[in-house]
């Protein structure tokens with residue numbers, strides 16, 4: 001029988017949302033598989049989350065060690081190698097911690113690796129069929145891996161329906177004693193909080209959000225004028241911040257801000273999952289993009305195939321003359 | 323500091339509208355525009371800046387076909403000192419581990435203090451750096467947006483984590499880092515720069531030069547395989563507004579009014 005282990009990330013005593021999404025993923029891999037939650041950490045925070053997880057998972061494994069208090073991927077990997085069977089199927093989240101941990105873990109486990117999986121399409125013998133995206137979401141692929149000798153798989157946060165069941169009545173097994181050497185060549189120092197900017201895009205009801213389609217720094221003015229006419233605030237995708245055209249506090253996405261506007265105007269944004277990961281609260285999304293195949297059109301409510309550099313000024317004018 | 327930067331030639335997402343081929347199982351590759359992976363440019367720029375500060379040299383390496391040579395030249399035009407092309411029919415169809423195993427063999431031919439990769443490439447996997455580090459038993463940090471050289475054996479790195487917060491770590495050399503965009507501003511490469519390195523010799527190495535077991539890499543060695551490309555039927559996507567720009571704007575304004583956008 002397939003044994004699936006789900007690595008539960010948590011912060012300040014609260015599990016990340018993906019903890020509720022693993023059960024649906026596991027069921028799609030193999031409905032008959034055993035599913036165990038795995039937590040590493042230290043002290044009261046760990047115990048609190050482990051206890052919480054017994055409501056969702058029948059078996060919960062915890063590893064408690066002072067060196068695991070902050071999730072340093074190198075140390076977590078060592079702990080997992082000590083406590084998990086090497087033919088296990090290990091699920092992690094495709095987030096900044098999962099990206100740090102999972103590829104190296106797959107090497108050390110001598111397992112197959114699959115990253116950022118958005119769907120599973122069952123097994124043929126021990127060969128698992130999975131779905132992922134490439135090229136920033138422009139295309140999908142099927143990938144297969146023989147998982148008989150183990151696999152490490154990261155799933156995209158938000159891609160699997162969260163479980164509503166909260167009555168698993170599970171138990172916590174403490175495997176701390178099985179952990180051996182946790183020395184590491186990488187040492188965690190501190191977390192430096194992101195800069196706070198002059199505007200708070202998280203409070204705006206309407207956002208005019210620009211992406212790489214803005215092409216030149218001086219074109220940002222076109223978005224500012226539109227935002228002014230709409231009573232909106234300008235936000236952006238990551239490349240605009242990388243180019244230092246707008247400040248970091250205006251970036252929407254997993255490595256930027258999470259916004260909850262009523263209306264989100266995505267102007268020249270392709271719609272990568274890291275960008276859309278910061279758009280919450282089910283806003284009305286208007287996408288303007290010159291590429292009719294842009295992935296943003298899969299999630300937008302209204303799509304317009306136009307050049308934003310021409311479209312935005314015309315829209316501004318039309319709004320002003322209302 | 324001796325620095326190796328791993329780079330990949332990828333279809334440019336900004337320049338292409340991706341379509342499936344007529345069989346519907348692969349990209350239509352006929353007219354694709356390729357360039358160097360966006361993240362790798364930041365990695366090469368960072369390597370050049372480190373060497374400018376503390377001395378040493380930058381080598382760029384890629385696993386690919388003949389055409390991949392062009393991305394090595396581009397990065398050499400930026401300022402990388404050496405280029406190496408790892409190319410062999412036996413490498414075709416490698417999965418992430420296969421690529422990492424090939425790169426490992428090249429790393430072991432040199433004396434590198436620091437190995438940089440991009441945070442992710444065209445397949446959006448973000449896997450090769452972490453795998454390479456684990457195979458070499460080197461420490462690893464992903465999504466690095468700051469590097470500070472402390473001394474010959476230690477560096478400080480910032481990792482960009484959720485919310486744009488920065489996780490600071492101290493890490494021992496030699497190590498592997500995957501570089502996140504925004505760490506620097508990659509320099510512009512003009513035609514003249516490319517011309518300057520047009521005739522520089524770039525060695526090509528295959529299975530036997532690297533001493534790799536051909537069965538462990540390529541399609542044969544791949545544990546994870548891509549079956550096909552497809553575009554799913556996602557049900558209702560966006561309602562596309564059509565007509566003249568004027569008509570579109572009229573419809574859009576109606577909708578924005580209804581949804582509280584105006």
Ligand SMILES: Cc1cc2nc3c(=O)[nH]c(=O)nc-3n(C[C@H](O)[C@H](O)[C@H](O)COP(=O)(O)OP(=O)(O)OC[C@H]3O[C@@H](n4cnc5c(N)ncnc54)[C@H](O)[C@@H]3O)c2cc1C
Nearest residue numbers: 211212213237238253254255256268270275290291307308
């Ligand atoms: C760990 C990690 C975290 C990340 N976090 C974030 C994040 O928080 N936020 C974020 O945004 N990204 C993030 N990214 C980057 C993300 O993967 C994408 O690279 C990025 O979102 C792409 O931005 P874009 O859509 O503006 O650019 P592109 O993908 O280049 O898209 C530009 C779009 O503009 C269109 N276009 C071009 N010119 C015009 C024109 N004149 N008129 C109309 N349309 C035009 C093109 O057709 C294209 O669809 C992250 C990546 C990683 C690896």
Ligand SMILES: Nc1ncnc2c1ncn2[C@@H]1O[C@H](COP(=O)(O)O)[C@@H](O)[C@H]1O
Nearest residue numbers: 328384385439440442443447448449450
């Ligand atoms: N074929 C390749 N040759 C050299 N480096 C590669 C290759 N594929 C991936 N890489 C490196 O690994 C990084 C991450 O790619 P990936 O793991 O494919 O998302 C890239 O940015 C490159 O630095």
